[in-house]
Amino acid sequence: MADPWQECMDYAVTLARQAGEVVREAIKNEMNVMIKSSPADLVTATDQKIEKMLLSSIKEKYPSHSFIGEESVAAGEKSILTDSPTWIIDPIDGTTNFVHRFPFVAVSIGFTVNKKVSVKGDLERPESGRGQSMVGKWRVCSGTQKLAISKTQQNTIYITKSLLVTEFGSSRAPETVKIVLSNLEKLLCIPIHGIRGVGTAAVNMCLVAAGVADAYYEMGIHCWDMAGAGIIVTEAGGVLMDVTGGPFDLMSRRIIAANSKTLAERIAKEIQVIPLQRDDEE
Known part of the structure; x- marks a missing residue:
């Protein structure tokens, strides 16, 4: 049976590529950097421009759909997830990277129906100041490259x-x-082989999906950081879980994405939970 939302996925790919071109051009120029919730929580005019571009295009094509955008929420709109088709957008995941020209940036587009993520995200990774498109490489269903999780925890139960x-x-x-x-x-003291991070939740999750990292965990991120990349992890064979060990909740602002349930549960046993206000709370 054909996927009724395939058209939305195809449109998301087109939009992500367009947004990636904007990122590549903008990274060459001076940036107007503003502070949001903390000195380490930044936004640029490019974030706002891309989100406006994406939302305008989607609303014109799908006027009955709902929307959650990072910069729209920052400007005062509510972050409410309902059963209706909902686009969840982070125009630049990794804004601090973007500001410093650190070459890992994501344009993340997620799509939910009945509160379930249905459409994959797409990433753009600027390199050497000019950028290289990662669309296709990071997307599971592009038809160009099948992603698969690592085999570390399929072959052994050891987190080490x-x-x-x-x-x-x-x-x-x-x-x-x-x-x-x-x-x-x-x-680290378990011990494990190591811990890495590239400054963007979406790219970190795609590293798990690509099999070059075994698991990702974080608290304090938002639904727009996770919606696009979360389904990439699961379709590559991985699992999503709450940091408490319970089911993953897109609005909880916390996640473990891993190559196996065994590893995810082991990580959940070790980490202390940070109290956070949910995305869907006032």
């Missing part, structure tokens, strides 16, 4: 053989930073 990815987050509250560092220490 794993390479994890995570981030420090944008909060600089001392109590939050203390928990983040404590969690890193607990995992």
Whole structure:
């Protein structure tokens, strides 16, 4: 049976490529950088331009659909997930990377129906100041390259053989930073092979989907950071889980994405949960 939402997925690919071109051009120029929730939570005029472009195009084509955009929420709109078809957009996941021209940036487009993610995200990774399109390489269903999770935890139950990815987050509250560092220490001292991070949740999750990292965990991110890349992980054979070990909740602002349930549960046992306000709470 044909996928009734295939047209939406194809349109998302087209839009992501267009947005990627905007990113590539903008990274060459001076940037107007603004601060949002903390000195480490940044936004640029390019973030706002791309989101406006994406939302305008989608609303024109699908006027009955709902929308959640990072910059729209930052400007005061509510982040509410309903059963209706909903586009969830992060125009530039990795804005701090973008500002510093650190070459890992994602244009993330997620799509949910009945609160379930249905459409894959697409990524653009700027390299050497000019950019290289990663559309197709990171997308599971592009038909150009099939992604598959790593085999580390399929062959052994030992977390000691794993390479994890995570981030420090944008909060600089001392109590939050203390928990983040404590969690890193607990995992490193198991010991594991190592912990990496490239500054964007979407790319980190795609590293798991591509099989070059075994798991990713983070708290403090948002639905727009996870919606596009989450389905890439699951369609590559991975699992999504809450950091408590329970079911993954897109609006919870926390995630474990791993190559197996065994590894995800093992990580959940080690880390302390950071108290967070949900995306769908006032």
